[in-house]
Amino acid sequence: MDSSTAPSVQIKEAGKGEIKRDVYSVWALPPEDVRSRLKKLMNDLRSEFDGPEFEPHVTVVGAISLTESEARRKFNKACDGLKAYNATVEKVATGTFFFSAFFFCFIPTLR
Numbered sequence: 001m002d003s004s005t006a007p008s009v010q011i012k013e014a015g016k017g018e019i020k021r022d023v024y025s026v027w028a029l030p031p032e033d034v035r036s037r038l039k040k041l042m043n044d045l046r047s048e049f050d051g052p053e054f055e056p057h058v059t060v061v062g063a064i065s066l067t068e069s070e071a072r073r074k075f076n077k078a079c080d081g082l083k084a085y086n087a088t089v090e091k092v093a094t095g096t097f098f099f100s101a102f103f104f105c106f107i108p109t110l111r
Helices: 032-049 068-079
Strands: 010-015 015-027 058-066 083-093 104-111
Touching: 015 083, 015 104
Parallel strands: none
Antiparallel strands: 010 015, 015 058, 083 104
């Protein structure tokens, strides 16, 4: 988990001083052959609609504020027994948020 680009939040808890929290997300990354095709499609859309640049991914967990130790513990616990899965695109949708102007809705299928 890379928090180098995540904004930090300082939270003061009574009697404990300041606790540093960062904003974390968990992404599932597609295989390289799919990733390269998606990157090309995303580049084309970005140049036409002036969108942001980021890696093709499926957001598994959206932005949550945690300490680094909480994030690591929760991530490791969630990964216990995790199996690979295929995801089929159900539809292409649009949103109003800058980072989700266009997005795919997936149906996961366990392998």
